[in-house]
Amino acid sequence: MPPRKAASKDPEPLPRSARKDLTRARLLQAALTLMGEGRSFTSLGLREIAREAGVVPNAFYRHFRNTDELGLVLVEEVGITLRRLLREARKMDVAPSDMLRRSVSVYLEYVKLNRLQFLFISSERSGGSRILRLAIRNDVTHFTNEMAQDFRMRGLYAHLPTARLQMVCGMIVMTMLAAATDVLDLPPDQTLLEAEMSENFVQQLKIILFGATRLNDALGSS
Amino acid sequence: MPPRKAASKDPEPLPRSARKDLTRARLLQAALTLMGEGRSFTSLGLREIAREAGVVPNAFYRHFRNTDELGLVLVEEVGITLRRLLREARKMDVAPSDMLRRSVSVYLEYVKLNRLQFLFISSERSGGSRILRLAIRNDVTHFTNEMAQDFRMRGLYAHLPTARLQMVCGMIVMTMLAAATDVLDLPPDQTLLEAEMSENFVQQLKIILFGATRLNDALGSS
DNA sequence: GCTTGCGGTGTACGCTTGTACACAAATTGT
């Protein structure tokens, strides 16, 4: 017997705050879903989002002042996702043998898993509202920095001066985002093209990493 | 005496087709101008553009079926601009001594000169309407291909297999676009930051080019 | 246990938007 009043149909009384968070999540998800259908975030209307979320337009205001604010929360979530990605990357083996290829495939899998979020940042990173753009760029910068720090901790590319390491990570992230954009507007189940892109991605990273170390050596010895 | 009727005030009879092209150009320019004010193209309305161009909304239809079609024309113009850039680059000296640095500064100057157009592609390359996005990507791909072809004609990086050269050019273009994006949302007259970015840009290209040749050598000799 | 506060709803407003139709002027082809 359920201890709670034992009402015939009372699946979950759900404390009010939880209910609130739930519809809030629905609003966020609605925005992402709409973007997944090809719409750009900037062109989304408050009413549209509310409709997709299954609530009346006014309910929107109980959670966000306007669409931009919702966008900022989305960016925040993306930040969390990126941090999670780094955390997963960190506990990968340091086995040097095609660790690059492994990283790439893990990353691409991650992108497909969090499709909508990556679609969001790749769409709004350059082009939406100024505030959103800056917020996203901020997150990306943080990601880059943490990546550089991880490299340092692992003793990878230890001979590179910090500034250069930072730049290399910047290039890596740029390449990662470009790759994400590419896989995202690829129709699903195009395994062949996908494999090709993945291989390209690996080669690009190799070029960057190889170039960075060797160029540094060449300059240092001159 | 002007042969044409000799009316008192008749500055230019201007054939009708010219007048048409003129307002058409005004519409295109209006769209770019609005984007220069921070608006994203996707969020521009037909009426908004017409208003900015100083014509009544209905006049829009005499030139474009809808805003997307106007966007496509803009993309076309961008394509011309890019081709012009390549043509200018082609007639630069082949003097190897810091030709990279010179190319970069020429390019950045070109970006600032065609500010609005680059802002447009950098905004809509990922994120606007699907049709526009594809059109832009198409142009960028063409640009990349022509660049690779130029490299070949000049005998630069002749030892790279075509596929690899193509990839390198892809990375260069990606870096160029990223750099353009960066200088574009930099407030004007930030000469210091701008110089720093420019130098970064040079270094990135060096890494790519150096890495590509050397990585290729290393693989070829193994 | 009653009041209070909060999440959600319904109605309503003023505004902008895309588009349709009829029309004016004027350049063009014959």
Added chain:
DNA sequence: ACAATTTGTGTACAAGCGTACACCGCAAGC
């Protein structure tokens, strides 16, 4: 010289938008 085409205008309408206000039911706090 005349008729036809073409560019730009004015008016109009239905639809969608963001937002304000009054309201309702119910969980929460005294």
